[in-house]
Amino acid sequence: MPETIHLPMGPQHPFLKEPVKFDFDIQGEEIVGARMNIGYNHRGLEKLCEDRNYYQCLYILERICGICSHSHTTAFCQATEKLLGLEVPKRGLYLRTLVCELERLHSHLLWLGVAAHEVGFDTLFMLVWRDRELVMDALEEISGNRVNYAFNTIGGVRRDLSEEQRKKILAILQPLMDRLEYYANIGSNEPSFEARIRGVGSLSKQHAIEMCTVGPFARASGVDRDARRDAPHAAYPFLEFKVITNEECDVFGRVLVRVLEMVESCKMIKQILDTLPEGEFVAPKVMRRVPAGTAISYYEAPRGEDIHYVRSNGTEKPERVKVRAPTMANLEAACESVVGSLVADIPIAIASIDPCYSCTDRTTIALTDRRRGRRVTTWGELRQYGIDWYRRNRGVHF
């Protein structure tokens, strides 16, 4: 029996793009235990939203994630529109969906590059990211920005699409489809790449359902679940598309699911541009005070199902905004799926969920009432604790 070594990975490690802590117990090269700890990137955005009005919240929620920024604003807008009982013009829905699908394309291309880099296939990484520029250019054409598009607004979108822009976006689709075919071919036929992704990070269908996984990660384990079809939102009810699933249950399946999903996205973008309805793109009059109530909105972000919960108390500001980003649902399952595999498989197995820790990070503080032995903290104590902590550890005086 070889000795068990504790191998810490993170909060800073080359395979991580954002801070998170993994602790692995290894025997030789085999992993026998895995634990993780999030919370290194917590920014308190949900709390910030409570001090802003609904329009200002959009700018904050857009910055939850750098990759799927449009997802979070879409989910939030949908929830708010539900509270307002607002009908979004059809052209607005179509344009919103157009950016959604372009975002899915660029997110999946980014992921494919990162996955290739995790297994040392830097050539694929460089080529994929070159082709991703096509999508970035299209997004810049539509919104003026490459990353945070600021495209959504409550009741529709902020900009219209001109005929010239429509043609420009149509022109990138065919070259992109050709490249995607090439990558699907590399993913399934390049022997050294295939050797690294086949059978790695296995997650059975049963396990995937039990662990509540979402998105391409779940679909690669054969779970036929997609919020675009199951909880219709935006313009998806008007579009034809297939939900891609795969029975491989490993990283190989996840690569294929994502590449084929990109092909579907290209087809959807073509449909949207071909059948773009005429008319208004934003609802003309939106009340600033939102009626009291609660709303939940589902949205299929590139990484999986994104859920926003908004509670309103009848004022201009939301009382509570709660975000359940897809990584939160997938991370536990990914961490568990590496047990039993080799150290070399850790980066690609973890990266196969396309983790986004800044979406996910939460803090939990459990303070014990020493005197009475209760785990209870009043709001004032918590506030005082925060002030003291920052004074002690960061030298910040409020």
Added chain:
Amino acid sequence: MNALKVALYVLVFPGFLFQSGFSTWLEWLDRKLYARMQNRRGPMYTGWGGMLQPVADIIKLLSKEDITPVHADKGAFAFMPLLSLASVITAGLYIPVWHLTHFNSFEGDIVVVAYLLAIPSFALFLAGWFSVSPYSLLGGTRVLTQLFAYEVPFFLALLTPAVMAGSWRIAAIGSYPWTSGNWWVLPVHLIAFCVAVLTLQAKLERVPFDIPEAETEVVGGPLTEYSGKKLALFRLQKDILMYVGSALVACIFLGGFAGGLWLGFVQLVVKTSFVVALLSVVRAACARIRIDQIVTFSWRWLAPASLVQFLIVLLIKAFGATS
């Protein structure tokens, strides 16, 4: 006069100065080709087309802070870069380019070179071992595991031309097609050449065999704790190892560097660059494989392939086709 020549041989050409200069140039070539194959431009600004970038990198590293971990064995930690650099430079002296005497070209020098080229791997393992950090330790054991995978096919591949030439002297093996007049033996060694290039890639720890220093898995492998001067020496050692390895393969399989100082020099540059270009293509076309996969790959494919090559050579010799 002879003493001067020996001094020039050891210090200037093809000794230390030439090895350092040419090997950094080869690194530039490798980086540039690799970048072009990935649709990038590679080094651009230092020197013509970024040619001095590898030198600049090493100079910069030399000027950086040199940190030794608290728990590391200080002496061994500092000694390992020197040991590995010294062994590869010594191995480089036996590349037969110019002024061959019984000091640098003798019967059996191929074994000496193969032995000297194995030392850096052990030095790397020990460097990881003495650094005392989980990543170094893991990287160090991977170095050793990988060594057992590629070393035997590498030796077998190198020795088949030796058997063909009937000599264990690198210069004699290299010039055999010329001296014997049997030009056709060059393409016969194709299998061994491929095996030699692949195992050299493994020796150099480059993609797809860069398992010991896989960045996304074990950070820097055995070199994780190294910094400053010591890391610079390790980098220079890796460059020179690439030069010596490619020159050795070029000499043995591509017809040697005969023809005096100038002609020999030109042949050395062209043939070595060719081997390095092959190494870059392999590096660009693959993903990194796992440690269990390289062991399987070596013993299932590379070792039998070199044995088949051995058999072919023996049959050719047995039927007297070379006489």
